[in-house]
Amino acid sequence: MSGVRLRFAPSPTGYLHVGGARTALFNWLLARKEKGKFILRIEDTDLARSTQESVDAILEGMCWLGLEWDEGPIYQSDRFPIYREFVEKLLLEKKAYKCFCTPEELDAKREKAIQEKKKPQYDRTCLERQTDDSDRPFVVRFNSPESGTTAFDDLIKGRISFNNEELDDLIIQRSDGTPTYNFVVVVDDATMGISTVIRGDDHINNTPRQILLYEALGYPVPLFAHVPMILGADKSRLSKRHGATSVIAYKEMGFLPEAMVNYLVRLGWSYGDQEIFTKEELIERFSIGSVGRSAGIFNPDKLSWLNAHYIKEYEPVRLAELLVPFMKKKGIDVANGPDIVKVVKTLQDRARTLVEMADGAEFYYKAGFSYDEKSLQKFLNGTLASIFEEIAEKFSLVAKADHESIDTLFKNICSGRGLKMKDVALPARIALTGGTAAPGLFDVIEVLGKEETVSRLQRAIEFVKILEQKKIDDNE
RNA sequence: GGUCCCAUCGUCUAGUGGUUAGGACACCGGCCUUUCACGUCGGUAACAGGGGUUCAAGUCCCCUUGGGAUCACCA
Numbered sequence: 001m002s003g004v005r006l007r008f009a010p011s012p013t014g015y016l017h018v019g020g021a022r023t024a025l026f027n028w029l030l031a032r033k034e035k036g037k038f039i040l041r042i043e044d045t046d047l048a049r050s051t052q053e054s055v056d057a058i059l060e061g062m063c064w065l066g067l068e069w070d071e072g073p074i075y076q077s078d079r080f081p082i083y084r085e086f087v088e089k090l091l092l093e094k095k096a097y098k099c100f101c102t103p104e105e106l107d108a109k110r111e112k113a114i115q116e117k118k119k120p121q122y123d124r125t126c127l128e129r130q131t132d133d134s135d136r137p138f139v140v141r142f143n144s145p146e147s148g149t150t151a152f153d154d155l156i157k158g159r160i161s162f163n164n165e166e167l168d169d170l171i172i173q174r175s176d177g178t179p180t181y182n183f184v185v186v187v188d189d190a191t192m193g194i195s196t197v198i199r200g201d202d203h204i205n206n207t208p209r210q211i212l213l214y215e216a217l218g219y220p221v222p223l224f225a226h227v228p229m230i231l232g233a234d235k236s237r238l239s240k241r242h243g244a245t246s247v248i249a250y251k252e253m254g255f256l257p258e259a260m261v262n263y264l265v266r267l268g269w270s271y272g273d274q275e276i277f278t279k280e281e282l283i284e285r286f287s288i289g290s291v292g293r294s295a296g297i298f299n300p301d302k303l304s305w306l307n308a309h310y311i312k313e314y315e316p317v318r319l320a321e322l323l324v325p326f327m328k329k330k331g332i333d334v335a336n337g338p339d340i341v342k343v344v345k346t347l348q349d350r351a352r353t354l355v356e357m358a359d360g361a362e363f364y365y366k367a368g369f370s371y372d373e374k375s376l377q378k379f380l381n382g383t384l385a386s387i388f389e390e391i392a393e394k395f396s397l398v399a400k401a402d403h404e405s406i407d408t409l410f411k412n413i414c415s416g417r418g419l420k421m422k423d424v425a426l427p428a429r430i431a432l433t434g435g436t437a438a439p440g441l442f443d444v445i446e447v448l449g450k451e452e453t454v455s456r457l458q459r460a461i462e463f464v465k466i467l468e469q470k471k472i473d474d475n476e
Numbered sequence: 477g478g479u480c481c482c483a484u485c486g487u488c489u490a491g492u493g494g495u496u497a498g499g500a501c502a503c504c505g506g507c508c509u510u511u512c513a514c515g516u517c518g519g520u521a522a523c524a525g526g527g528g529u530u531c532a533a534g535u536c537c538c539c540u541u542g543g544g545a546u547c548a549c550c551a
Binding site for chain 1: 477478479480481482483486487488489490498499500501502509510511512513514515543544545546547548549550551
């Protein structure tokens, strides 16, 4: 039993973003690989921006991806007394101090510093203050060292070091008594015994301050691993204008969680030339050290390719279950029509998403479709109706409507009429599916069954007769 | 602007001083074929630039350039 403890700590101000999902995935993977614990913590110290809907959305995303957590969700809003205690402790030890400067004063100082091209840092006015006007509102600031350096060995980026003079005295408790992010994250990670912090590299600049806080609090500093950002096609931070950024949106677009996980993990991490990984393989082969250092661009094409792969490989029964909601969304009740599992089997090789598969499955359940007339025109030579009639006739006599007997039936018709397979199969496909893009004709017939096939053929015969008559009229 | 991070095909990446710089997505072409796909075979395509170190540099060092992050009583 290894003692590693990892955590994912989203703030509930929106849905689960693909970037966050990847960070969560890396944490989860490492926890599973090392047989440690994976903790989910909700960072909701900003009461105004946090919502329960966001918490639910994040949990839904995590569950969909299969990232089950061992402890939590722990809400920071439940832990305010703990943070308060640690603030008092620092205050007592003079490692923190009360600051009575107003936001207006601070803004003015910042403005001035920027004007004078100086660093906009807090000037420590209140550090040496003797009077304690506690009836006036105050914030608590961390007394940060003014010299020296703070460094750490990032598991992904290598050694990173900062001059302490770059760090000013950050606020750890607001004037309303609530603690701020950099403080609570340290208190939580410390008291929860987090051994390795894996998070986005937008937190690198926070890390030295946090290390200083660990030290002030007397806790060991954890290991850090800062994973690079995910960017959009134009190399800017991935946002809605690049497409969907919510994990759940991908679920709704018909992606499989296996594909999403596989895509996300391979974006920034690699294992030789391998592209496809089962969850077990990932757990076995993942290592945080082989995560790349540079930002990656989110590539929907590759995600689609992976999704297509997983659709092909999926167990048809399970895939059918996943497809049903997508059919329902199109107003189709799969109970009224052919066996959905058989339908799925004919579509697995030609759908990249469940949405595409639902589109491709539509004709099986909707008999009243319109025909692709333009394509049908090519086969109008006066005998098409009779070909359909012959198929219907012979097919209704066939003992077993399986692939093989359908094959021989069509071959017989072809040889009997001196026609090529495409002369018969192509128009027949239009008759049965309405269009030209569909699964193999014999598979379609087999799935549709004898009765439905014959009925569709009869409907097509009527339609073709009208077309042929029209053609004669036009020529006159 | 300060600080910090990053830099191999369009994209994701392999590469840990000696390689015809490999794979995958996408793209293009051949094959397969009852359509559309799938599949399969092949092709185009990269070490940002400049200095060092070294017998030898995509690999190590420095600079430049370019991209990104961060500088809140947000997280």
